[in-house]
Amino acid sequence: MRRTQAGIAQFKRDRLSERVKSGLAAARAQGKKLDRQPGQRPKSIKLAPKVVQVADGRSDRWTARDLGIGKNTVLEIMKRQRQNSL
Structure with missing residues (x-):
């Protein structure tokens, strides 16, 4: 049973990682800046x-x-x- 839960957890982490990476790629494709913006302190x-x-x-x-x-x-x-x- 623990193997199944670990496998499901790994699958969920992989899916989340894929969604984040695709979202970042889409934002870059639109020309958005993803770095920390310089500003006043x-x-x-x-x-x-x-x-x-x-x-x-x-x-x-x-x-x-x-x-x-x-x-x-x-x-x-x-x-x-x-x-x-x-």
């Missing part, structure tokens, strides 16, 4: 002045920990700050 824009002030000479990890935000957020803010200052 309101949180990092709002926190940018504080991050730049606190980060002066400190590591990104310590800055992130002190402000309660992610290290990658600090890295992105500092990267944009360097690009804007050029």
Whole structure:
């Protein structure tokens, strides 16, 4: 009985995978963009002045920990700050 249930479950997974793949292919054929769309990051824009002030000479990890935000957020803010200052 367990073999039958496993076989049915596998069949359902395969069908679901086929439907998803065909749906994605149809969307691509219509010219839709399926990737994550680039956009603004309101949180990092709002926190940018504080991050730049606190980060002066400190590591990104310590800055992130002190402000309660992610290290990658600090890295992105500092990267944009360097690009804007050029």
